[in-house]
Amino acid sequence: MYDPLPFLKKILALPGLSGYEDPVRLAIAEEWGPFVDELKISRLGSLYGIRRGNSVEPRPRILLAAHMDAIGLMTTMVDHGLIHFTEVGGVDPRILPGQQVIVHGRRDLPGVIGQPAARLLPDSIGKKAVPMEYLLIDVGLSAEETAGLVRPGDLISFAQPPIELTDNSLAGHTLDNRASVAALSVCLSELSSMRHAWDVWAVATVQEEETLAGAFTSPVDIEPDIAVAIDVTFAKGPGASDYRTVPFGKGICLGWGPNTHPAIFEAFKKVAEHLDIPFQTEVSPSQSGTDAMGLQVAAGGLPSLYISIPIRYMHTPVEMVCMKDIQRAGHLLAQAAASLQPDFVQQIRWED
Template sequence: MNYDPVPFLKKIISLPGLSGYEDPVRQAIAEDWGPMVDELKVSRLGSLYGIQRGTTEEPRPRILLAAHMDAIGLMATMVQNGFIRFTEIGGIDPRILPGQKVIVHGRHDLPGIIGQPAPRLLPQSIGKKTVPMEYLFIDVGLSAEETSHLVRPGDPISFVQQPLELTENTLAGHTLDNRASVTALSICLAELSSIRHSWDVWAVATVQEEETLAGAFTSPVDISPDIVVAIDVTFAKGPGANDHRTVPFGKGITLGWGPNTHPAIYDAFKKVAERLDIPFQTEVSPANSGTDAMGLQIAEGGLPSIYISIPIRYMHTPVELVSIKDIQRAGHLLAQTVSSFEPGFKQQIRWED
């Protein structure tokens, strides 16, 4: 099946879908996955399941491939003199907020801009420092009465930066964390739809990774998988980001190594990547990985797991930057590794350091 991931990626990074409010993006993902899977389901918390059944006799082993679809953003806390005060959903660096365009999802969607008071109107203690979020506000251009009627505390607020193709291979936009990985799942499903695979594949677009890991904790309980894989993004090298905690941009994906990775699953993915000359490097995380793997791994009494990451620059900003080739590499590696699993592979999984 020929699949061009760019139109889908541009579509889903143009949609809202903040952590806990994923419905708009879930609908778009379901439309994309529908022709490639045997069944679609939605969990009670809102995670989307796309199921491709294997070719061997039942009961078949199951692999769960998870990419969170929720995004960071903001939430209204109060309307003050017609201006909207807000807090964060997920990790937001206040340095990037002034001047951003947003949509306030109130009684109906309202375009707005994030402003800040003039320096002379701020406390002297702030000086030339970053203006804290508590002093920022959103202006929707309406009267105080209209704004108070249309905006309620708790209304989500999303960024509206449009996708920007810098080159044929690089795309900038908001929510590439983690819709780049959702797109890698689409590539995987498209490839698997034209090759035989013994295992049942459950592609899962999880909810609330940025805040609660709710989708990661609950989806394995629904699915009872034998192996779990989290696909997420990681920090690419760039200005001011060049130490051991970052990886080269556009030069390949990463395989996670640390407490959230089972050695046997790491070895399986590593062998396929080496056989197919898929560029990768090992990303070492001595503590929790900061991905859905933290929740997936400890569900169902403990599951063999790994996390695979796509490097991006400027994470958790409205101008994240990704390499399309790395998204394709991630999807290809997922499909080829899954298709390499024989029915009895799960009996071979042993924890050997």
């Protein structure tokens, strides 16, 4: 059985901020290569891994999308050897002081995020969290050396290595959404030893954290019949235990809301129930906050679904995932894709 943990730890250690995904895309392509018939790169940088079905051409196509981009930081100014920065994607400044980072300047520079002493900050801040504009990155070089190596626009990624915890859990930055990329790898590995009627297009999309660019454009390239987005969602944990969160490690989530087509939901639900794959229904009364928002409305519109892997502490350097849920998501994707009959699309209606 394919073990996604080594691959996941590898891609968690790689940069690949939203709009700058090249480093992680190379690693994903290397991992997917043995499992697919063809690899392609879109004009915006999304990676396509294609497994061709065994039914008569023209075959229907299913698009399985997991965004590979990450949140992070970007240099805005270098002042007296200290680096000012802004966010790429949604970053909570409360979690930044004391974090280890890599500044991707003329060469990669390890650094730490420092916070000035309270007496040096405006009185209006008081005991509140220090805004990002007052935080600084120190790479330990002289002012002249730093100014020569770092410029505005240089990217900054989190640097903490992932930590294997007890009970099959992993903590680290960028599990949103590299956990789902690992689930897609599980899916492709499983499909490589199965017969399936449909062409399966696994897509590692770009820029979900900022523009949904990969989700909006990939369906135009691929022209799929249905699409599924794989992402993470909020697991129950400290301070997060109401109806908007789901149990941690107890199964994946099938999304139900405006980005979900009822017939696709029912098809995946039946497969999960048949195979005893633990799952929960995640209700989203508005937009899902995933690539499904773009996939659903691309071109003429697509019957879509989103599947989520619960994680704790989202958008922090210590996101936490249960590895069993990554396996479950990949297994469901593979089995559901393989179960699709050539005439499935002709049989679905919105009322289904």
